[in-house]
Amino acid sequence: MDDRRIGVFDSGFGGLTGLRELVRVLPHEDVVYFGDTGRVPYGGRSADTIARYTAEDIRFLRGFGVKAILVACGTASTVLGRLGSFDIPVLGVIEPAAEAALAATKNGRVGIIGTAASIRSGAYERALGGKCETFAAACPLFVPLVENGRFRRGDVVIETVAREYLEPMHDFGCDTLILGCTHYPLLGEIIADILPGVTLIDPGAEAADRLGRLLASEGLETSRDGDGSVEYYVSDDPEGFSRLASIFMGREVRENATKVEI
């Protein structure tokens, strides 16, 4: 048993879709969430810069004495290998997503979508280890469109952009698609309309599941029952946090966030 908190971070708000899954899998755990809203988005930046920001995010969460960290950001997850090892589990979304995709695919064709940095990194292909055919597509406008509330059916803007990005995926004929960015689960309906019958893999959910198994196997679960708490930190003004957070969490978020300088 270990009553220390779990740390979760993302470049901004997208990671809240991962937090939502973590709270579902581990409802009794207390969590510290950090969103690097002062430097969001990460997905268009270089690997060096993403690695520097990710190291700082991890250091910030370690300051709370957390027992494990969930990197609820597809882009940050791609640079974890460059940061060396840690004495607590620091779990990204890449390997859990790859494992789930390999379990799901029947025709051996897995598609990958993500930010420009994630796709350029080749991290998902490496995690899939040559066990299936892959096709990867960067979707750089998905994050700003989702953050501007454009993720609903009937919006010609997101539908046009999504069709452009996903058309080659259709031709590739994948039966499984990794949504390699924690913003993308909000586009689930739009993507399913364009790629009907394709199994969509939500990396945040897969990573939350794996973290749950890991805490159980290492005896690191909390001894408490009852609902765990979530404390939110951001690196820019928390104004409007509750409204945006509610969209990503899929439920009303009443807590406010505390601003920190990183």
Place this chain on the structure above:
Amino acid sequence: MDDRRIGVFDSGFGGLTGLRELVRVLPHEDVVYFGDTGRVPYGGRSADTIARYTAEDIRFLRGFGVKAILVACGTASTVLGRLGSFDIPVLGVIEPAAEAALAATKNGRVGIIGTAASIRSGAYERALGGKCETFAAACPLFVPLVENGRFRRGDVVIETVAREYLEPMHDFGCDTLILGCTHYPLLGEIIADILPGVTLIDPGAEAADRLGRLLASEGLETSRDGDGSVEYYVSDDPEGFSRLASIFMGREVRENATKVEI
């Protein structure tokens, strides 16, 4: 006469439209350009964070011993009043744009578009000083769309977004529109199609003109003739710099940029 260089900065690439105008007005001057590509975009951040980043950008350029600084970023220009005074001219785009708009309007109705932060600041209205009626609209998706190359006629995505943002401007009946972000001059054709007959004010061009007059009046012009040089610095990997810079400069940029940590 003063042969020191002029510093120009922006959150990223948008300021290159201002640099283009500066080179047109002051072809003999040597320039240092800084694009804060490691923290772009500024337009969705809080005034506190924008002020901190802007102060750091100015400090970085002052390290080159420049004789004047052009803040070629609408969003950064809105926080200059919070940074105190400097012993060299530090010129933003707000006042020059407001002055040009007042000179241009015939019906006394001036529209303002900009990033969320710029519009929230009310800086353009303050600079217009109640001398005309104003209507302001935030256009948060314009920057990511332009940076993803979606600024050309016939693109349903930018045309749909632009129509949504500008429809209220049409109803307001302005005859003059301030393009309050240095990315927006690239959308000139799209905007002119939606608001025919409206005079578009390019703040970067107006600020470059004013800087030219200021150097002349204070005897700060360079003694050299021949083409001035431009040295480029960015805060993220300069890969792809030449290609993107060429779009914003409207001519081939062959120089590469140097990466700095800020």
